[in-house]
Amino acid sequence: MMIGGEHKAIPRAALAECWSCKGPVSVQAIFCHTCGAAQPPRQIDHFARLGFEPGFDLDIDLLEKRYLGFQRSVHPDRFANKSARDRAMAEQQSVSLNEAFETLNDPLRRASYLLQLKGQTASVAKDQTVDDPALLMEAMEAREALAEAESVEAIEKLAIKAGADAINLLSEISKAFAADDLAAANRLTTRLKYLRKFLEETRARRVALESF
Amino acid sequence: MLLQIHEPGETPEPHALERGLAVGIDLGTTNSVVAIIHSHEDRAEVLRDQCGDGLIPSVVAYVGDEPVVGRAALAMQIEQHGRVVSSVKRLMGRGIGDVKMLGGSLPYELADDSAGGMVRLKIDDRAVSPVEVSADILRALKARAETKLDQPVDRAVITVPAYFDDAARIATKDAAALAGLEVLRLVNEPTAAALAYGLDTAAEGLYAIYDLGGGTFDISLLRLEKGVFRVLATGGDAALGGDDFDHALAEWVIADQKLGKLTPVGARALLIAARHAKEALTAQDSVWLDCDVDGHVLHVNVMRDVFDQLVDGLIARTLRACRQVLIDARVEAADVQGVVLVGGSTRVPAVRHRVSKFFGREPLADIDPDEVVAIGAAQQAKALTQGSDTLLLDVTPLSLGIETMGGIVEKVIERNTPIPVTKGQEFTTYQDGQSGMLIHVLQGERETVDACRSLGRFELKGIPPMVAGSARILVKFAVDADGLVTVSAEERLTGAKAEIEIKPSYGLTEDEMAGMLRDSLTHAREDMERRLLIEARVEAERVLLALSAALKADGKLLDAAEKAAIDGAIAQVRQAMSSEDRDRISATVDILEQATHGFAQKRMDRAIAQALTGHSLDEVEKSMATDEPNDRAVADATSAAGRK
DSSP states (O other): OOSSGGGHHOOOOOOOOEEEEOEEEEEEEEETTTTOBOOOOOOOOOOHHHTSSSSSSOHHHHHHHHHHHHHHHSSSSGGGSHHHHHHHHHHHHHHHHHHHHHHSSSSHHHHHHHHTTTTOTTTTTTTTOOOHHHHHHHHHHHHHHHHHHOSSSHHHHHHHHHHHHHHHHHHHHHHHHHHTTTTHHHHHHHHHHHHHHHHHHHHHHHHHHHHO | OOOOOTTTTTSSTTTTGOOOEEEEEOSSSSSSEEEEETOOOSSSSSSOOOOOOEEEESSSEEEEOOOEHHHHHTTTTTGGGEEEOOOGGGGGTOGOOOOOTTTBSSSSSSGGGSSSOOOOOOOEEEEEEEHHHHHHHHHHHHHHHHHHTTEEEEEEEEETTTOHHHHHHHHHHHHHTTOOOEEEEEEHHHHHHHHHHHHHHHHHEEEEEEEEEOOOOEEEEEEETTEEEEEEEEEEETSSSSSHHHHOOOOOHHTTTOSOOHHHHHHHHHHHHHHHHHHTTTOSSSSEEEETTTTEEEEEEEHHHHHHHHHHHHHHHHHHHHHHHHHHHTTTTTGEEEEEEESSGGGSSSHHHHHHHTTOOOOBBOTTTTTHHHHHHHHHHHHHHOOOOOOOEESSSSOOOEGGGGGEEEEEEOEEESSEEEEEEEEOOSSSTTTOOEEEEESSSBBBGGGSSEEEEEEEOOOOOOOTTTTOEEEEEEEOOOEEEEEEEEEEEOOOEEEEOOOTTSSSOOOHHHHHHHHHOHHHHHHHHOOOOOHHHHHHHHHHHHHHHHHHHHGSSOOHHHHHHHHHHHHHHHHHTTEEEEEHHHHHHHHHHTTHHHHHHHHHHHHHHHHHHTHHHHHHHHHHHHOOOTHHHHHHHHHTTTTO
């Protein structure tokens, strides 16, 4: 909604009405500053929900601290004695916090989400054919090596290499986002997705070989 | 004057005095326990009988007019074999295909109408559902608590195996309703144990809870820090426990003694003897199993080595589940700081030995493994009714999905997702002009429909004619803090909606439930009316509190006439609240909300005007930002502002 000139358009969107006391609240507020009622989660991105600017580099300790801090105040356990509406609002907040935290806590999901926020249809999001012959070739070779690995040690070796590659990729993804090179970030994120899948397969193979 | 400051949600309920006490209940396969934390105390008390025994055997005898529960029922097991029910937890939410045979016979007699729905047990000439049996056990626990505490008890936190699926959870809740208990929360057993253990020892770090009970196995990994108990991953087997150890030993005896097919009575007698032998083997290397099975008088020597071999495969199954949760949580066994043993079956030496070898450390059993779950449940009951500094964050143990073309399950929520959670996924039609869509909800880890548990089916109707693949059907799954599932579907172009609260294929129908509630001598209807009245009062209280906070902040926006009109409406609500008339309370609240409409408009207008003139957006935001979470002082001051 536009009010007056375009520079004045923002405030209306940043305000919402508290369902309980009907007063104005910020769209980011979890509780109403006037009556203290838990607010429904409003349409803000996962970064804003946990108090961050959108970006790939994130202080994970702070992320966790904020997530737990917010959950402490809105978890359904805190509202067991409240009215049905209060309970519903708090539960929705708790759901949104879980979703935001789950997305941002995992670098792969964080990268995909960030690409999506920046308007990139991440090739990661859908099962599209990947337009990266080098990656396809690499993935095929890795699969073959895994299929041939007969011992726990041999699988472990492959897993360690893939793990190290994944860590390197993270710093490359970080650099790509920092340089706002979204095409590169997209490509690297797809690569990370493949590595993750491969690591999962190595774990599954390892379990299959282990006996108790 | 000192202001009382509460965390949101910690405010004591205004009508707390009208309610009975809240207890924690461990409704076990073999034994059940009830515990409570008295107000103004920290430590839980397990409610014991005159002999100091905290365990009530989960056994019910249907002889005479009233069901007999506990030790007395246990003593009747052989003489009254057809009328005594044990290990009923294994049948909660289960179909006939899930029941285990012994020597070609079931240790229960099943009623003929069991096919299709939840199994029913045949007791003389009537059919009893596992939900009713569980309700009888819960009634006995409630009665023990009320006798010990000399006060009514009507609310409880009840624990369930973490690996219980939706059907079994709902069956448990239904049983509580029949017994006249409101379930404050279903808490997963290993999580309850972690809570009890963590609060008792102030443990911090990564802990594994290995919970092997009579009929179920759970393994949970939790991170404990600063009062937060966060489940990272959970796994297990809802049909693996001490009963299977008894079974393995009984099967061995049948083969060893060439017993052939047993009668239900014989099977029951042999299982009881096997259990005694198993228990004796905890302290001895060799025991005698003595038993009269269908006319064969048995006197069989059982060596511990033999027993260990018999249960080896069962223990290996638990360890495979342990390996899987470590993988799911992305940690190694060496990262685990402590392994807590829960459940009577962890007394078996072979279990202890293999678990300590797997995790590379001696397991902990500081709190009685039979009581630790009930103690945790009591702690959670206190937290829910009186507030708490601790926080439990749990996960959903099983993936949820729907059936797609070709009998394949498309997962919508993966296992180990923190709850509460809501997730949606879009599906589309596969035929031109398709007007409806059958949605089949499944729970489990496997890829195909027949390998997962069906939670229910429902139909989305009224999809407008479109070409195949162009409808956009959003299927939304919600799992609440009890681990219960709700599914809804919506066609996004037209808004056609369908919603179900999952009624599992093996659950009770509404009619059956209503019938049982009528039959059970609880005053269900009055309870319901009472609950609705309390809800209406709580809601009215909420409206008054919110309004008084708003008036305090912005009352100056009103002129005298407006103020008088609002005050009049408030007085009406207050008067209605002191009555027992629920409809009157709701009506006066509606009138009050209308009377304050103009006031709300003025507040909103002013906030917008302030944002547009003079004040920058930042300032407005700052004056409203209430929620830097780690700054407790800010959060407290905010909530206090609302409650002065």
